[in-house]
Amino acid sequence: MEDKSSAAINSYLSFRLGEEIFALHVSRVQKILEMTNITAVPQSPDYMKGVINLRGNVLPVVDTRVKFGMTPVEAGKGTSILVVEIMLEGEGVMVGLLVDAVHSVLKLEDEDLLPAPRIGRTYESKFIQYMARVKERFFIVLDMDAVFSSDEGLDLATLTEVREQMIKEQDVDEN
Amino acid sequence: MDVSLENFQAKFVEEALDNIAELEKTLLELDLSPRNKELLEKVFRIMHTLKGGGAMFGFEQLSSFAHDLENVYDRIRLGKLNVTSSLLTLTLDSVDLLRDLLDHEKLATNEMASRCSAMLQLVKTWFEEESEGQKHGDSDRGLSDSDGGEAGETATWYIHFYPGKQVLENGNNLLYLLDDLAQLGTLHAVPRAIDLPDGLEALKPTFSYLFWDLFLATDAGKEAIRDVFIFVDNESVIEIQRLSKSNLLESKGFVSKLESLCDQKTALTLTDLNSFVEDSKGLTGSGQPVFAEQAGTGTAKPDLGKPLASSVRVSSEKIDGLMNLVSELVITQERLNMIAGRYQIPELKMVTERVQKLTGQLRDSAFSMSLIPLSSLLARFQRLVRDLGTQLGKRVEFVAEGAETELDKTMIDSLTDPLLHILRNSLDHGIEVPAERLKAGKDPVGKITLEAGYAGANVVIKVKDDGAGVDEQKVRRKALERGLISENEVLTREEVLQLLFVPGFSTAGAVTEVSGRGVGMDVVKRNIAAVRGEVALASEKGRGSCLTITLPLVLSIIDGLLVRIGATLYVLPLSLVDRIYATESRRLENNFIDVLELGGRQIPYVFLRKEFGVVGEVPSRSQVVVVRYEGHVVALVVDQVVGKFQAVLKPLGKLFHGQKMISAATIMGDGSIALVLDTSALIRQVQG
Numbered sequence: 135m136e137d138k139s140s141a142a143i144n145s146y147l148s149f150r151l152g153e154e155i156f157a158l159h160v161s162r163v164q165k166i167l168e169m170t171n172i173t174a175v176p177q178s179p180d181y182m183k184g185v186i187n188l189r190g191n192v193l194p195v196v197d198t199r200v201k202f203g204m205t206p207v208e209a210g211k212g213t214s215i216l217v218v219e220i221m222l223e224g225e226g227v228m229v230g231l232l233v234d235a236v237h238s239v240l241k242l243e244d245e246d247l248l249p250a251p252r253i254g255r256t257y258e259s260k261f262i263q264y265m266a267r268v269k270e271r272f273f274i275v276l277d278m279d280a281v282f283s284s285d286e287g288l289d290l291a292t293l294t295e296v297r298e299q300m301i302k303e304q305d306v307d308e309n
Numbered sequence: 310m311d312v313s314l315e316n317f318q319a320k321f322v323e324e325a326l327d328n329i330a331e332l333e334k335t336l337l338e339l340d341l342s343p344r345n346k347e348l349l350e351k352v353f354r355i356m357h358t359l360k361g362g363g364a365m366f367g368f369e370q371l372s373s374f375a376h377d378l379e380n381v382y383d384r385i386r387l388g389k390l391n392v393t394s395s396l397l398t399l400t401l402d403s404v405d406l407l408r409d410l411l412d413h414e415k416l417a418t419n420e421m422a423s424r425c426s427a428m429l430q431l432v433k434t435w436f437e438e439e440s441e442g443q444k445h446g447d448s449d450r451g452l453s454d455s456d457g458g459e460a461g462e463t464a465t466w467y468i469h470f471y472p473g474k475q476v477l478e479n480g481n482n483l484l485y486l487l488d489d490l491a492q493l494g495t496l497h498a499v500p501r502a503i504d505l506p507d508g509l510e511a512l513k514p515t516f517s518y519l520f521w522d523l524f525l526a527t528d529a530g531k532e533a534i535r536d537v538f539i540f541v542d543n544e545s546v547i548e549i550q551r552l553s554k555s556n557l558l559e560s561k562g563f564v565s566k567l568e569s570l571c572d573q574k575t576a577l578t579l580t581d582l583n584s585f586v587e588d589s590k591g592l593t594g595s596g597q598p599v600f601a602e603q604a605g606t607g608t609a610k611p612d613l614g615k616p617l618a619s620s621v622r623v624s625s626e627k628i629d630g631l632m633n634l635v636s637e638l639v640i641t642q643e644r645l646n647m648i649a650g651r652y653q654i655p656e657l658k659m660v661t662e663r664v665q666k667l668t669g670q671l672r673d674s675a676f677s678m679s680l681i682p683l684s685s686l687l688a689r690f691q692r693l694v695r696d697l698g699t700q701l702g703k704r705v706e707f708v709a710e711g712a713e714t715e716l717d718k719t720m721i722d723s724l725t726d727p728l729l730h731i732l733r734n735s736l737d738h739g740i741e742v743p744a745e746r747l748k749a750g751k752d753p754v755g756k757i758t759l760e761a762g763y764a765g766a767n768v769v770i771k772v773k774d775d776g777a778g779v780d781e782q783k784v785r786r787k788a789l790e791r792g793l794i795s796e797n798e799v800l801t802r803e804e805v806l807q808l809l810f811v812p813g814f815s816t817a818g819a820v821t822e823v824s825g826r827g828v829g830m831d832v833v834k835r836n837i838a839a840v841r842g843e844v845a846l847a848s849e850k851g852r853g854s855c856l857t858i859t860l861p862l863v864l865s866i867i868d869g870l871l872v873r874i875g876a877t878l879y880v881l882p883l884s885l886v887d888r889i890y891a892t893e894s895r896r897l898e899n900n901f902i903d904v905l906e907l908g909g910r911q912i913p914y915v916f917l918r919k920e921f922g923v924v925g926e927v928p929s930r931s932q933v934v935v936v937r938y939e940g941h942v943v944a945l946v947v948d949q950v951v952g953k954f955q956a957v958l959k960p961l962g963k964l965f966h967g968q969k970m971i972s973a974a975t976i977m978g979d980g981s982i983a984l985v986l987d988t989s990a991l992i993r994q995v996q997g
Contacts, residue, residue: 173877173982175961176921178968185961185974187982190637192959192974222963229964282964 144244146266148237148273149216151199154290155237157266157275158218164228166236167215183207183232188217195230201281202290207232221279229282240273242266247275262296272297321366322411328355329411333404334688336397337695343392352400353382357536359407365485370425371410377432378403390439398699399435401692403428463494463528465557469548470538471520476545483517489537494527495558497567520546524567526556625718628679635675636866636957642668643978672866680715683761683770686725687712690732694757697736704743704754705736714761716768720860723840724770727833731772731856732757734830739776739854749851751775764859767884773855779848781805787814806846807940810834838989841867841882841972845940869975871954871983872934872947875923878983879947880956880975885988887935887942889950894931897946905944907933914944915995936988943992956985970994 146157172184172195181201185192195215199207207213212235219226247264263277274297332355339348356379363372378400384390406428409421468490472483490496499522506512525534531549538547557563642665649661687709694707716724740746740755747753760771781802788794788808800808808814812831834844841861848854861867861884869880890907897905897916905914912935918927932950935942956975961968972987 171981173974173984175965175968175971175984176923177970178965182964185982185984187976187980190640190976192961192976192982194962194964196964225963227963 144242146240146242146275148240149233150235150237151202151233152204154294155273157240157273158278162218162278164217164219167217169209169213186230193228193230195232198231198233204290207234218278220282222282240268318366321362325359325362325411328358329404329407330688331355333692336400337688337691339392340397349386353379353386356382368410371407374410374425374429377429381432381436396435399431463526463556464554465552466525466534467550467552468523468525470523471546472517473545474516476517486537490523490525493529493533494525497524497558524558526558631675632679635672638668639672639957640976647978679718681718681721682712683714683716684712693729693732694736697733701736702742703736703740705740706754706756708756709759711761714763714768720840723836727836730833735772735774739774741777768860770858771855773853775853778850778853779806780850784808806848809846866955866957869954869956870934871951873949873951874917874921874947875925880954880983880985881934881936881988885936887937890933891930892933894927894929907944912942912944914946915992916946920995938989938992958985
């Protein structure tokens with residue numbers, strides 16, 4: 135049932151980390167919370183910001199910026215926590231993603247979604263589910279399961295590079 | 310259809326496992342009182358149930374194996390054979406096989422088939438030998454069944470079988486029943502239908518409209534025939550009568566008359582049969598028509614059924630679900646208390662107190678539901694002691710006290726292996742062989758006692774033996790060999806005993822099959838620590854050892870001590886807290902050996918602020934919580950002790966898989982989160 139509905143919906147939630155825009159399929163996003171007090175857990179990885187109380191359950195919160203190799207999130211007006219469900223070792227796990235700002239909900243048709251570029255050397259490309267084209271701009275639609283099945287951080291610079299590469303290739307195709 | 314069969318199969322497996330566990334227990338009891346008729350009957354009954362169920366749900370091997378064992382116990386039940394120790398050993402071995410026969414994956418292997426046939430051969434051999442040896446006992450037992458129900462001679466039986474309309478709903482396959490009957494001898498079945506509704510619309514597909522007139526020529530007795538119907542006899546009508554002491558089905562005349570009878574619409578009556586038998590008597594010449602009275606009343610009583618249990622089976626998921634809800638409620642309750650305290654409205658206060666009381670009661674009864682008595686493990690322990698004792702040539706009596714003590718089911722699960730290991734150790738290293746015991750002036754029969762009981766919010770389990778005790782010299786030598794201690798190290802007896810729990814230590818001279826398989830007491834200790842339990846060993850040379858396990862009563866809620874470090878609240882398990890002191894923080898500043906003098910004692914400490922990398926100003930006075938850790942105490946320095954707190958434990962989740970020191974989180978009344986510290990893991994990490 136869920137498969138059917140999530141396949142039919144073509145909305146994506148985009149969010150901002152620094153200057154970069156990323157997107158997630160809306161079916162993955164359970165809710166969006168305002169920034170709240172986060173209880174830090176000592177001796178955990180840098181990108182694990184801590185835990186919060188989500189309706190009586192303990193929700194781990196990830197500093198997405200740190201996970202992506204950027205400086206830690208500084209709580210500001212736009213700072214939000216996206217509650218998303220990811221698959222970890224075959225099990226659904228809820229996690230909060232700390233992001234600089236929630237951007238918008240995009241409607242993306244199939245033809246706007248380009249497969250992840252197969253640039254072999256960049257290990258980052260496996261975290262990219264699609265490249266989405268919106269008005270001549272490219273967003274990275276993230277594969278959250280892949281992002282979290284690795285303990286390591288991602289390198290934003292490489293992700294951006296991959297995107298630039300895509301744009302170039304597209305230009306070549308169109309000319 | 311397939312799905313429902315699988316459902317029934319799963320149900321059957323579940324029940325069969327229960328039955329097998331019961332069987333194991335009964336066999337062990339039987340070992341103590343081999344002449345107890347009731348126990349024998351129980352063994353027989355369980356075998357029978359396994360056989361019947363196994364055949365019905367597609368566990369052919371299980372069924373046929375149980376059948377053979379049932380035969381043996383049938384003979385014993387009838388007084389033709391005696392219970393011997395060798396038989397019990399054999400049967401107990403079979404119990405393991407029976408369990409494996411329920412496992413589809415194992416069933417598929419060749420090894421299983423060979424094991425099964427090897428076991429069957431053993432049973433057969435035993436049966437033959439014993440029948441030979443015990444034969445003389447046979448003669449003084451007369452045949453008791455007056456209605457000719459005794460097995461042995463061929464007779465022709467008439468069976469009227471009406472299974473009732475609802476029989477299909479229980480998943481009974483009636484054809485299996487007929488198959489079972491046919492296996493007893495030659496079967497001639499005349500199927501009939503009754504009360505057929507008019508038209509297909511009225512016909513309910515889930516109803517059975519059939520009944521049978523069955524003619525069976527067999528040398529099995531009446532009991533054997535009745536036993537075939539053991540699973541349906543609740544709702545069915547079964548009449549079993551003997552027609553003749555010969556095989557009527559061999560006579561052509563009888564068969565042809567039977568066939569002509571099939572065309573008649575009416576049900577058979579006794580007079581119909583009478584004429585039959587008279588006719589056939591003429592034909593066979595030798596047949597003696599014997600009419601037994603009707604076997605019991607029309608509806609058979611479920612005489613072999615279990616006594617009605619005053620309990621229901623609930624899946625553990627449902628219990629877990631309930632526990633989660635109760636935990637939520639406890640948290641919400643805290644919140645309500647806080648709000649009520651803030652507003653001081655008398656009516657609100659009254660309601661809050663009432664709700665608090667109810668929540669407490671609900672919590673207690675929900676928790677009691679997930680508790681299982683320790684006695685559920687006893688059969689396995691008794692079994693181990695018996696098997697191992699025999700194997701090692703030691704005579705051991707196993708006594709359990711306080712087995713009614715209840716523990717959380719997850720705790721029971723994680724206790725099983727450690728306890729088995731401890732018992733194995735006691736048997737292998739503790740209890741001496743009889744000759745040695747006699748020499749030491751002890752009873753040649755050793756004694757292992759399992760004691761369980763409550764102590765405050767804990768459950769204490771003790772395993773005592775009156776064996777040789779721990780040999781300090783031997784332990785020292787071994788520890789030296791393994792490089793665990795140095796040559797001149799002075800150790801108290803306590804410290805020597807602690808060596809037994811060090812990884813890689815095993816006192817067994819040679820690696821025996823029993824213990825010392827590389828798995829040592831360190832694993833026991835670790836497993837018990839995983840459920841927040843503690844292990845302590847006391848031992849006196851020549852007198853025996855006593856191993857004490859202390860466990861928290863429930864796993865999901867703990868009594869804690871709430872402390873603050875920086876801005877974060879932490880919960881320490883109250884059961885481990887020894888004492889609380891205050892100290893000037895500067896005493897910690899230039900302390901190079903990390904030891905504080907508290908209450909006249911030198912106590913090593915861990916400065917949690919530093920350990921957790923908390924930034925910010927250190928308060929001028931800190932508080933020190935002294936906790937117990939592996940037989941000594943360690944001081945944990947925190948900013949402030951807040952007070953006692955009942956913590957509902959919430960897992961931190963997979964993303965914190967590397968986190969060992971924080972065992973869980975808990976939600977406070979105001980919705981904020983406190984972290985639950987596993988002090989032992991913390992100290993281990995700091996000191997290691």
